[in-house]
Amino acid sequence: MSTARGRGRPRKDPNSLARWTPPEGWSRLVAWVSPEEKRALKHVAVDAGVPVADLIRALAGGLAGGAITHKELLGQVRKGRQVMEKIPTLFERDDRFRVVDSPRPECAWVFDGYGVGTEKLDGTNVRLTVRAGRIVRVEKRRNPSKAQKQQGIVDGWYVDTAEDAPEDKWTLEAARNTDVSGWPDGEHSCEALGPRIQGNPLNLEEHRCVPFDLHVPTYEEVPRSYGELRDFLTELESRFAPGHLAEGIVFHHPDGRRAKIKRKDFPRR
Structure with a gap:
């Protein structure tokens, strides 16, 4: 004979989930996320072996406990927003x-x-990851296709370049020609410019990357x-x-x- 399930999502013990009561003073936080953001959260949660809710609670707990400062968190939020969102006209x-x-x-x-x-x-948007004055990763921006836009996906994202990909040749050359020895560690959104990029309206003689946050x-x-x-x-x-x-x-x-x-x-x- 089957056992009736309690309300709530099935887990190892769904009845326990249905009957869980939050501590006094706790509140519920709800946010809308895109399918890509949801998958990213789930991927991290699976790696950590915890539910997505616990992952988000861990972030809030780290902020409340001082493991991450509000300034550091705001920096990541701003960086993500600047990188991923299309700049409005x-x-x-x-x-x-x-x-x-x-x-x-x-x-x-x-x-x-x-x-x-x-x-x-006027060039092409890229992102360089720098460690100890050296480039360790070069990414290019990918915008949503027409079909993806119809699904509500409006913001672009970054994907890795490949040394053997013809379409990445000039982006990688721009990265190689860019002196990052004085750049702080981190991810830097840049504009890749040069003779073979976007018609070279500035008539530059070599390819290079210009970081939005520095130069x-x-x-x-x-x-x-x-x-x-x-x-x-x-x-x-x-x-x-x-x-x-x-x-x-x-x-x-x-x-x-x-x-x-x-x-x-x-x-x-």
């Missing part, structure tokens, strides 16, 4: 994919005067309105490669948010 677009004078709500902080403007470099040129005074930005970008000279036009501007908020605008985003006049 400042203005809405028309049916010809040109921007119109209608600020996007999520970029309101730019028009309120927050953030620093840096040069947007991207800054512009002290950048206008914030539609018309002023359009005129500003029309003649904005690149500070990375003087004598050439800059592709655009990326605004960086102190909390890690970013927003961008490119010269070619505007309608031609």
Whole structure:
């Protein structure tokens, strides 16, 4: 005769799960995650031999107990957000994919005067992992396919490059030409630039990687309105490669948010 199961997910002892009562003062935390994030959490949980809930509780416990500081945790959150999310464009677009004078709500902080403007470099997004002044890993960004976008996957991710892959040749050369001896250990999102990447609009003579967190040129005074930005970008000279036009501007908020605008985003006049 079968034994009736209690409520809750089946485990070794489902009745125990159904009857578990949290300690006094505890609260339940619920968050929505993507399928990829869910699989990643499950993978770590399986390796650790614990349920996903215990994995998340361990993170909270480490934060509460001082094993990881709030600054370290925020640094990882910001780094992940900057790396994986597509940077929003400042203005809405028309049916010809040109921007119109209608600020996007999520970029309101730019028009309120927050953030620093840096040069947007026209290359390909990569990530270099550095240890003791040496590159130990080179990754490239992969964006979701049309089918994946229809499934709700909108943010890109990084995948490893391969020495024998023709499509990675110039990315790897850019990494090899980049002096990282003074870079701190960690993962650095970069723009790979050079003669064989994105048409080389800055007319560079060699391939190299420019880290967003270290060497991207800054512009002290950048206008914030539609018309002023359009005129500003029309003649904005690149500070990375003087004598050439800059592709655009990326605004960086102190909390890690970013927003961008490119010269070619505007309608031609």
